[in-house]
Amino acid sequence: MTQLLDNIFWHSLSGAQVHFAEGEASARRYAKGFSPILGFADAQHPDFQAITPYCELGEQFYCAGWSGTIPSGWQLVAESTMYRMVWDGEIPPDEPEFQARRLDPFNQQDAEQAMALAQLTNPGPFGLRTIELGEYLAYFDNTKLVAMAGERSFAPPYREVSGVCTHPNYQGQGWAKRLMHKIIRRQLLANEIPFLHVMRSNDAAHALYLRMGFHDYCETAVRVIRRCE
Structure with a gap:
């Protein structure tokens, strides 16, 4: 079953989330407006054609x-590695007193605020429609979105915890972690297995996720590429 995790974006885009995807038998992407991620049936030999x-x-x-080699018609923008981490902890406690609100993917203001926060904090690939991919919980200061956490890729039973971020002016309150706990609790109660990605360079977040109950499943290459002439 863990083989799903070895190529999780492909299994999501060709399986439970195929209705969010565009592409063919060997290559798919999240449709425009969602997170800009590619998935290939053979991840090590991607079919860019x-x-x-x-x-x-x-x-x-x-x-x-x-x-591998960058194919003709594409340009390498950045490359690094990231940890793919899987939940190995106890179920987080319920916190009904913590006033989190689910973002409404069909509410333009919610979608725009989520996008603006993601652009400010860069939690990973994000699009205006990303909050349609799963449950996104948020903490607000009056009407201002200041922290969020949600779900992105899904290849049952594995569901990704993603979009975790806090506005720089509101950090240190633990809100994103508590939002994550709510997401993880819901996933576990649904017999899903939480996992997430964190860049290798993000030592603070990696250490936090280890303390929370995640363990490293693997370290994998990650590239940002651009289609060019």
Whole structure:
């Protein structure tokens, strides 16, 4: 079953989340407006010829598990590695007194506030429609969104915890962690297995997730690439 995690974006885009995807038998992407992520049936030998017709010139995408030659028509923007982590802890306690609100993916103001916070804090690939991919919980200061955590990729039973971020002016209160606990609790009660990604360079977040109850499943290559002439 853990083989799903070895190529999680492909299994999400070709399985439970195929209705959010565009592409063909060997290559898919989240549709425009969602998180700009590519998935390939063979992650180590991605079929860029198949996915190119579904990508516009200038679009940037994240691509995991691949470190080969950059194909013609594409440009490398950045590359690094990230940890893929899986939950191994106890179920978090319920916190009914913590006033989190679910973001409404069909509410334009919610979607725009989530996008603005993601652009400010850069928790990973994010789009205006990303909050349609799962449950996104948020903490507000009056009407201002200041912290959120949600769900992105899903290949049953594995569901990703993603979009975890806090506005710089509101950090240190533990709100994002408490939002994560609510997400993780819901997933575990639904017999899902939480997992997440964190960049290797983000030592503070990696250490926090280890303390919370995640363990490292693997370290994998991740690239940002752009379709060009």
